[in-house]
Amino acid sequence: MRHLLQWLLACCVAGSGAVFAAPDDAEANAVWRQLRTGLFGERAIAAADADTLVLEAPARAEDAAIVPIAVRSRLDPTAARRVQTVWLIVDGNPSPVAATLHFGPASGRADVETRLRIEQYGFVRAIAELDDGSLHMATRFVKASGGCSAPAGKDPAAAAANLGRMRLKVEDMGGALRRAQLMISHPNTSGLAMDQLTRLYPKPHFVRQVTVRYRGQPVLVAEVDFSISENPSFRFLFRGDGEGELEAVVVDTEDRTFQTRVPVAARADGG
């Protein structure tokens, strides 16, 4: 249903030839106004302060297929409020909701780096929902670089051959929080481009859900879309007290499931 909504929105925008708003007018963007109503109704959305949510994105996308992006909150479980969910939205993409990130108790802090495909000049926005129900938005305007950069996979045959390879790495940061990176080899294709010879649209085939647990406790549950770059990568924090096992489960649109796990040793300081 969520995808259907996105497709309808994408069609509306394309059909009306909507002009994207100037950098200083994130609120006026036509795509966003429709999405806002669909996702949040009439709820108030505050401008995020630096403690609540920061969105990092380059002002210029060097390679439109692989734009590094991060959402970070300084609110942790000891704070009075914490981030439960972050929506990551790319106004100019055919399917604007790139990711919905749910942070579990083992996440420690909402802090995720990933990479996006960015179809055209426009706003990227992150909206955080806190446990008190309040909404907070951070926006960045991203320009596409010049030249022939297109948000398409560079080598579909190689991508198909490697589909399903995964890597999960853990870094010890010397405290209660540890950082992990999950890499998934997957073409993450949209199916939006018609094959000019067969006149057929290829089937979309992308990662739709990523679930990470530590010692069985949810760290991150992400519903994602083909706005995430080929070979999706997620770098995130988790509370790595003691020793245990970090596990990732990935499901794609063909209901293929990929899993990986990595043992996590107790920290040098005994934590």
Add this chain to the structure above:
Amino acid sequence: MPDGLIRRAVRAGRRLMACAAFAALGPAWGGVALPFDVVEAAPGLFVHTGRHEETSQANRGDIANVGFIVGERCVAVIDTGGSLAIGQALAAAVRRATDRPVCYVINTHMHPDHVFGNAAFAGGAARFVGAASLPEALAARAAHYEAGLAEALGDAAAGSRIVAPDLLVDDRLRLDLGGRALVLQRWPTAHTNNDLTVFDEASGTLWLGDLLFDERIPSVDGSIKGWIAVGARLREQAVSRVIPGHGRIAPPWPAALDAQSRYLQQVAASVRAALAAGKTLRETVDAANPADADGWLLADAYHRRNVTAAYAELEWE
């Protein structure tokens, strides 16, 4: 170096100087009128040199090397420029050079500055020729390329469109122009996943398309490892001259290729060092400096992008 190769290098150098003089005498590009010079780099082999610029209203996408080869029966066009206007200018140059018809339009790869002039040759008898992977690559990018061209050229983009190939090269294909054979070779993923070279047996000329960038910074849109590997194979080809996708006609060979390979290897080495040090994509790209691409034109626009593409590829090693 064998004597034959030295003589060829000297001849290439002389020709190069001749070309440079010719270009300097060419009229300034007005953006409306279309002075469109072609140089006969070898008998019956004509090349137009693109500008080292991004596509703009002033240059109408005239930023890539394009040209044609004339046989006894017909003509093969190799790449068509970045807009319908450039394709039409090329078609006019063909008519000035010969009354023989165009039988093949060969695209060396998918990029807009090489294919958007195709429409100037559509609707006639010409077959459109490309790598077997080219139709899918174009289909995945057509909307994006057309939107980008409309943004860059405005009204001048009208009529420019993607024309997909109808004669595909799986590995190797021989085309007969009447007494003159072209050998088309498809390569593993390098600059793109649909790179095709054209070897003119009569003149010993290897048309490399964007497998060779000269002067203008190479852009990685396929595989940096693949491109370095393909470069090593290209270096072994016995040729009397090469035509790069960008840069001088018949640049010193293999010195021009070696310069490109050095740049690609330098990017790969710096990205591997960053990965080994645990640097993220963002940190690696931020630390990359276009000044590191010393001597390459348009490094500001492409060096960091190359680092980005290299990182995404090499992090899986």
